Amino acid sequence: MAKRGGSLGRYVLLRILLTVPMVLILLTFVFVILRVAPGDPIEAAYGQKLPPAEIAKVRHNLGLDRPLIVQYGAYLGDMVHGDFGKSVVTQQSVGTLIRADFPATLELTLTAMLVAIVVGVGIGSLSGRFRDTPIDLGGRLFGIVIYAAPIFWLGMMFQLLFSVKLHIFPSGGRTAAFAQPHHITGLYLLDSVLTWNWSAFWQTLRYLALPAITLGLVIGGVLVRLVRVHMLQTLQSDYVEAARARGIPEWRVVMRHAFRNALIPVITVTGLQFAALLGGAVLTETTFTWPGLGSQLVQYLDSRDYPGVQGIITFFAILVVFVSLLIDVINAYVDPRIRY
Structure with a gap:
């Protein structure tokens, strides 16, 4: 029983370590998909409501005028700190x-x-x-x-x-x-x-x-x-x-x-x-x-609020990964036929 408990502990640790690259791949996928989507989220949100100078200011405040690699790094950094971004339309934290x-x-x-x-x-x-x-x-x-x-x-x-x-x-x-x-x-x-x-x-x-x-x-x-x-x-x-x-x-x-x-x-x-x-x-x-x-x-x-869409989809993706991890651990504990 002790041996099984130790093996189960190693299995759980391995699954947790494998979760890290899975989350990273999901975050990258969400980021790329929303960046290649047609349309400008700022113009879609505000249209003719704001003059070009104000639209440029909003884009700068949201960091959407920076190079993609810089946006990606900031996106990953925000995710590490639990920051899911800010809505373009409401300006509220997602x-x-x-x-x-x-x-x-x-x-x-x-x-x-x-x-x-x-x-x-x-x-x-x-x-x-x-x-x-x-x-x-x-x-x-x-x-x-x-x-x-x-x-x-x-x-x-x-x-x-x-x-x-x-x-x-x-x-x-x-x-x-x-x-x-x-x-x-x-x-x-x-x-x-x-x-x-x-x-x-x-x-x-x-x-x-x-x-x-x-x-x-x-x-x-x-x-x-x-x-x-x-x-x-x-x-x-x-x-x-x-x-x-x-x-x-x-x-x-x-x-x-x-x-x-x-x-x-x-x-x-x-x-x-x-x-x-x-x-x-x-x-x-x-x-x-x-x-x-x-x-x-x-x-x-x-409303084509892409930062809001990105935040919610990212949250759902991370949630699914951790639920999958939990199910794998429960299965390993319940079913003795699983090798680990």
Whole structure:
């Protein structure tokens, strides 16, 4: 056990060291892509509102008149110090905006991930357990249809059904103006629990339900197919057959041996889908007017505020890298078959 612990420690250290060049490559990619994009961000932001002299002054203040290599060095230096730049349009720090809006995106993403896991693992397990039955057919059909559905279309259909027709859930926003909990973490559900404000909790849950279900179902469609495949493989494995031969009840064989081992690959894919959730959050937040980083990114894109776009995309990229690192470490700890 001590040897495994030491090996795990070396593996974690190696993965952390490998994260550094990955982040550097991502930062370079973001910088280059936005620099080769057509158009001038200053002229796009201000147009004819400012005389040429004022536009030149704004460009100088933002450092956009310097050589690209100097801009790149300044960009990397700012990233090291956690400075994500300054918006051209609002002249506000992008880092300040990220700190203000990211809790909303995080709350939506985590809730959607919970929905995806419950739906994907639940339906996928049943589909694998009852192979070639109507349950299996229904589960496979659900996974294909949900995964193929465009996320914005799915969101609009939910709005039409549950908001316009049935009046069960609000069509957009994060919570009612009168129900905002006392700010502690920025996660409204958690803040409501910490302050024992159950009225705010239920109001927030009502507003969160549709966007979280929309985003979670799309990822859940991926997990349904994955869990089904691994459940089938596990149920046909030698150690499951040996457990059955020893007279262990079928429900115990399924839950203790098949189900638990089938979940190991799900951990990896769930972590990888975190990036897809962030990408889906952009469309989901726009559809449901959810005030997070995704909707803010769309506003920056509309106004061609390239420094703002660069800051948010850079933040998302770094976040995905570190989530991937965390998933790799969890996998190495959970699955003894991984060599390190």
